Amino acid sequence: MSSSDVDRFVRIKALFNRLCDLPAVQRDAALTDAALAADADPEVIDAVRNMLLQTELEDADLAESVQTEVNHLGSDEPSSGDTLGAWTLLEEIGEGGMGKVFLAQRSDGHFEQTAAVKVLSGLPSARALRYLARERQILASLTHPNISRLLDGGSTPGGWPYLVMEYVDGVPIKTWCDEQAVSPQDRVQLLIELCDAVAFAHRQLVIHCDLKPSNILVTRDGRPILLDFGVARHLLDAMTDSDEAAEVLPVEQTATSKAYTPRYASPEQRAMQRVGTASDIYSLGLVLAELLGAGRNSTNELVLDGLPRDLAAIVRRATETEVSARYAGVDALSDDLRRWLNHEPVIAREGDNLYVAGKWLHRNWPWASAGLAFVLVISVFSWQMRAERDRAVASEVAARAVTDFMIDVFQGADPEVAGKRDLPLSEVLDAGRERLAGSLQNQPLVRAEMGGILGSVYQNIGQRNQALAMYEEAIPVARASGDPALLAQLLHKQGYTLYDQEDFPAAEPIVGEAIALRERLAPNSLELVESLRLMGTIQAYLGQEDDAHAQLNRALDLASQLQGPQSTAVARVRTDLARVHTFFDINGQEITRHARAALDIFEREFGANHFHYLNALEFLVIGHSYDNDSEQATVLAHELADKRAALYGVDSYPTAYALFTLAGVMESAGQRLRARPEIERSLAIQTRLDGANAVSHTAPMYRLARIDMSLGRLDSALAGFKALLAIQEALGAEDNLFIEEFEFGIGRIKRLQGDVVAAQQYIQPLLERRQANAATLPYVLLRTQLEMARVLRSQGQLEPAADLLAQIDLSAIGGNDDWRLCDVDMEHALLSAARGRNAEALALFKSAEAHLDRGLGADHPDSWLFRIERAEFLAGTGQAEAARNLAREIRVKAAPSIAEDGLWAQRLNAIIEPADSLDSSTNY
């Protein structure tokens, strides 16, 4: 949506309201008149014509669709005898956590067929509906001889959704085995067949989550069939990286947990942790035990004494409490069962639990995904990064879960630690690390893995140096031991932490190696997508535009191929792309395109209040702002600020950043008087959060100082820049981009205040440094040269000023940057004026103003602010009346950026009422 949409809407509304009360004849005439008007917009006319032709809606029409939906709330659930589409329900044959299953017959006369129809019972919530939709989607992807097929699905006119599945005429597997007196070998054979079906589902990335004897029927010909994927989950839902999972999983899992059967559920499922394929392996182990006649003791533990030792070992291996101690996959379980049938030694009786303890942590580790760092790039909105990292800190809760496990692992052996209560997280970690150093000497890989985990925890609580120390220790071990997957993971983490520390040059080659490893090991994995995202973002910060785009576009293609073009994985990459475009682009087209696409996906997946949605919204704001669509950008920025405040509370970083963005949008729209209170609010929030003058306040303080400077409030701006320099000093920072920018600001203010000596002391060394530095961006150099020329001119050194202007290489900034071209023409004009070449000066003023009108638009307050120079020129060349008129016009047109107590107001007033101000000589 652009501002032209809003414009058009406003025009439609105005015209409609003007015409709607007129008699029909007059309407047509008025409409024809409107269509003939010079500025007529055919779309506006068409829309209004259509609107007037329609018969007016009754309120009842309006409420109809709402009512229909409300009626669905109350309509009766289907029961025996009802017809659902082509199916007539015969009798209820089962009832589960969320729904009922009916035996049904095809009733459209085409052919005889029976089926099982599943309907939701009770008043289905949106969540239950989503579950059924997911089951349908899952079943549609599973065509296997040992899985009951999906035949049909839909919903009744009353809105009751249902699924039609192949009806399996069979008996539950336990009953079958007992009635047919099936031998242990044949029971194992049945389970192998079942394992193949489950393994097939796992390859389709589906976890069943509710495997139990009553969900497995055996047909007359002895074929086991797996039923009821009602609580099945898509593996990717369960395994996606931490931040999404943290948001989405608790809700979903609550729903799942109600639905599964506790007796057969894995420990992680009962603990409502993330489930994976290992959860199904656990349940298969229990089914196997039950088929083999194992009982349970009074504490409900399996009693495997009566089983053959190898089979008991297989059951034990499959039902280990810790996920990574179980078989690595269902195929491994069925292979072991086949070995038993073939009298080969089974894998289950080997094993090393210490190794798997590490594996457990590894698998359950909530991934700290890329994009969590904060890097402040002036005049680029990169605040979002910080917001994401704050979330990562919030995921300290997740880290704590791991820490809890670590306490089990480490604390028991250390009586001193064990006796204490309320240990700070870092202390526990340090204890764990010490213990890690002293133990597991003969298990280097486990140590490396543990090191990686501890490193991640340190990273997540912000102790990056500790994290790096852990990685540096672990990486050589992984390298020497030839475990490339572990090595890639450790490198990625190390690269991530370096990136988070803003050490981009160090991070780049490390992430590069992680990518190379992952390309070889897992070319089609989300891990590779993550590494590519990290790399692209790092390269963007290194200023390597082409490389950054190449990496992120690869990530985009891969994510799209893995999860579909409308997946959240794609949306996340698009958010990265939008960010990178904010670094390098002048216009907002690409930013808007990526942000819009990401926004739509996030809105569909998470709703319009989710933090991912809001992050994408932030870039949409920026995109519109780059395109000078300030109206739209402001509307969206308000939405952003409001929703952030609602989501995180007013006193939160994300709200502060949203206000920062809002102020930025207003600032670039020239609405500085309105921007100022917003940026002050942002700064006030951050001051409440961090205390005053924190280094992270650099960006809002800089924006405030710049706004003050542009409002003409020089004293306030000067104080701001000095405070910014003080922060850098306190950091012990030496020359850097920030310091240069702040000194530049101070130099400029000094000049505007008339202190040209001080101005030169700031600007000249800065110019020399920037000229000597090959990495200086062309427009930064240009700005500095211009400022120096202004200083020289203000000192009356017209020849040196002219020489400096002559050095400016306009081709370096491209020929169509109207803003810079205006700056250059303006300085030429002022120099000509100073030399008394009035006609030349006037032409140059006009040329500068033409650039402004083209670049900013003739209504932009800044376009008028710049005209102060010409007004003063007119006043100084005896054209008092013209000068006064222009000054008055500027007063009005640039009002949103003129502070009454500032320099601009003072200079304009001096032109309008020269008597009040004797000294009208200024120093622009």
Place this chain on the structure above:
Amino acid sequence: MSDEQSLTQLLDDWQQGDGAAYSAVFEQAYLELRRIARQRIHAMGADITLSPTELVHEAVLRVMSTELNWNDRNHFFASLSLYMRSVLVDRARARASLKRGGGATHLALSQVELGSDANSFDLLALDSALKRLEHLDPRCGSVLHLTCFAGLKRQQIAELLDVSVQIVDRELRFAKSWLTNYLNDHAQQ
């Protein structure tokens, strides 16, 4: 954003005073809503058309034991209507996604139902049109929303938005025409 107050803003303000109790009341009102709907249909057969207005009001009356002054009541109806809208849209969307299925080309959908679910798409279309209108013109959008989902009378809407009844009428007249036009345009696509 213009200086006129949008509905959500008003509600936010009102909400400030209440905190957690507020959402609890909502949940309760929604449960009542579903229960009443079910009861009605049982009592009167499936043909009855339940008016959302009636439902909302009845649900609100049941959960609000304390006396509220009029403006508070209007606010509450308005709030509940936002909530109801999101619930209804959620459900309609979930059903729509069920309808679309998982891209399972080998499945033959029963043709019978293809048309029958049209209303849930209508609701989604209404919601997206409303969102668009709320974006383009918050006040006009609020008036339309309150008419569709809260069943507030013009006088009540006027009180809530702090404008005259004439303005509400005018906004509503425009909103309805705009809506019809918008839905037509988008139905063709």
